[in-house]
Structures are given as structure tokens and as C-alpha cells.
Amino acid sequence: MLTDMHIAVIGGDARQLEVIRKLIELDAKLSLIGFDQLDHGFTGATKGQIEELDFASLDAVILPVAGTDSEGKVDTIFSNKKVVLTKEQIEQTPPHFTVYSGISNAYLNEITATCSRNLVKLFERDDVAIYNSIPTVEGTLMMVIQHTDYTIHGSKVMVLGFGRTGMSVARSFQALGAHVRVGARRSEHLARITEMTFTPFHLKDLEQQVQDVDIVINTIPHPIVSANVIAKMPAHTLIIDLASKPGGTDFRYAEKRGVKAFLAPGLPGIVAPKTAGQILANVLTSLLIENKARKENAR
Incomplete structure (x- = not known):
């Protein structure tokens, strides 16, 4: 279970909906950024703006498969508001904080490395x-x-x-x-x-x-x-x-x-978003459970 873990899901497409469902099942505390136009209501998850997000309390951020662009902007098909992830935000997070993204780029590599935070690139994993x-x-x-x-x-x-x-x-x-x-x-x-x-x-x-x-x-x-x-x-x-x-x-x-x-x-997200989302959700939840165990052992 992911009880007491605060996770922000930022932007993304229909694949992220499966990730959100799985995280709710596992009792995570969820903040959804870039989902304000989504009609579906997820019990136990809170929609908001990135400016309102308490980064100091976050255990992890889950980005879309594409991560960010070269200036930190995150694609959000469920919102028309601009969402940007910055180094200043990452600096506020606790030391065990982890960013999960499908792929990465120089910008995302730099802001996580500069802040000494972990970056997991899911699409570099053989299983995914x-x-x-x-x-x-x-x-x-x-x-x-x-x-x-x-x-x-x-x-x-x-x-x-x-x-x-x-x-x-x-x-x-x-x-x-x-x-x-x-x-x-x-x-x-x-x-x-x-x-x-x-x-x-x-x-x-x-x-x-x-x-x-x-x-x-x-x-x-x-x-x-x-x-x-x-x-x-x-x-x-x-x-x-x-x-x-x-x-x-x-x-x-x-x-x-x-x-x-x-x-x-990104064909999986186009032709089979449910299946593609379930693939990501299963791998992500395993990684998050491992992350939680390390956090608890470090106390």
C-alpha cells in the first residue's frame, strides 16, 4: 500500500488516468495538476494548480511519457493552462523525492541533478x-x-x-x-x-x-x-x-x-491508452512501494 505517500501526477494523456486509478486503489494521497477539464472525479484525489502544490510534502512527481519540453513545460491534454516544472520547485522537495517520467531531456536531467533528486526514466527499463x-x-x-x-x-x-x-x-x-x-x-x-x-x-x-x-x-x-x-x-x-x-x-x-x-x-497512448496506462501503472506502483520502504527504513 502507498498510505501516507503524497504523489503529484502532472499532466499527460489518457494513460495517466489508469495510473491515477491504481494509485487511488493503493491509498496514496494524490494531487492532480493539469486535469481541471477532466469530467471524471477521482475520489481521494485533489485537482489543483501547480502554483498551489506543496512541494515540501511531496514524495514523488509522475510526469507524462514525454516528460517536459526544453523549458520545463508539461503537456496537459485535460487543461488549457500552462504547467511548468522548475528547479525552484524541485529544491523545495525532501531528499528522498523522486521524479518519474517516460523519457527525459537535458532540462529535466539538469534540474534533478542540480537538486540531487532521483529521476527515473521508465522507458529505459526493459520491462516497460x-x-x-x-x-x-x-x-x-x-x-x-x-x-x-x-x-x-x-x-x-x-x-x-x-x-x-x-x-x-x-x-x-x-x-x-x-x-x-x-x-x-x-x-x-x-x-x-x-x-x-x-x-x-x-x-x-x-x-x-x-x-x-x-x-x-x-x-x-x-x-x-x-x-x-x-x-x-x-x-x-x-x-x-x-x-x-x-x-x-x-x-x-x-x-x-x-x-x-x-x-x-507514442502509439500505445493513441491506439491502446488503457493497456498502455496499465503497463505504466503496474511498474510505477512497484517502484513507489520500493521507494516507500526505503524512506521508512531510513527513519
């Missing part, structure tokens, strides 16, 4: 990333079906990157009858790609490999699908970029060339 790859794959399949006039079965699909998401995407498209080739750099990844019966290639050969491809699915959060690469693709190729913003695709050149290209980070 693997569970999250399930709705990501379903959303990718949905987008491919919507934006092509041919079947996945028999099509030539290229997956760039063989991390936790890339592996799930490649396996699912192969199960539907696609001819899947996977690009990676690390020798152990190329060996695993071969063992799993995909067609492997080194990313240095990407320009040659895309010349007959129907669908490209990128999971690498660095510029990889460049103008030179897109220039070698057939005009009908569809690009789905699953990497975090700004993705790894030259979208400007893709549009100029007439190649369909979509940046689609």
Missing part, C-alpha cells in the same frame, strides 16, 4: 519497453493497413534497429507473411536477426537495401532515413518512424519526393 512494444506493434500494423493498397502478406518490409521494439515489430510482420529484412550495426544483433530467420544487413548498406522495399519501419532515434536513402526508395514506399521526436527520417525530403512518411511516437 517490452510490454509497450505490444500496443506499438498493433498501432504500426494499423497505420500500414490504412496507408497502403497492398497486403502485408508478401510485401517487403524493412525494420531499422533491433532493440526491444524492433524485434517485436519484425516478428509480427513476418508472422503475417511479409518478407522482413532488419538493419543493425552490432554483430550480436546481426547474429540474432539471422537466428530468428529474418534477413540481416548492416546499416552502412542501407542505401542499397532500400531500392526494392515496400515498407520501412524505423526505431532508431537518430537521423538514419536521410534524403540520400529516400532518393533510392521506390515512390510507393511507406515510412513509419517509431523513434521519439524528431524521429530519424528526413520528412521534408520525403514530402518533396512524394514518399508517404509518418512520425508515430
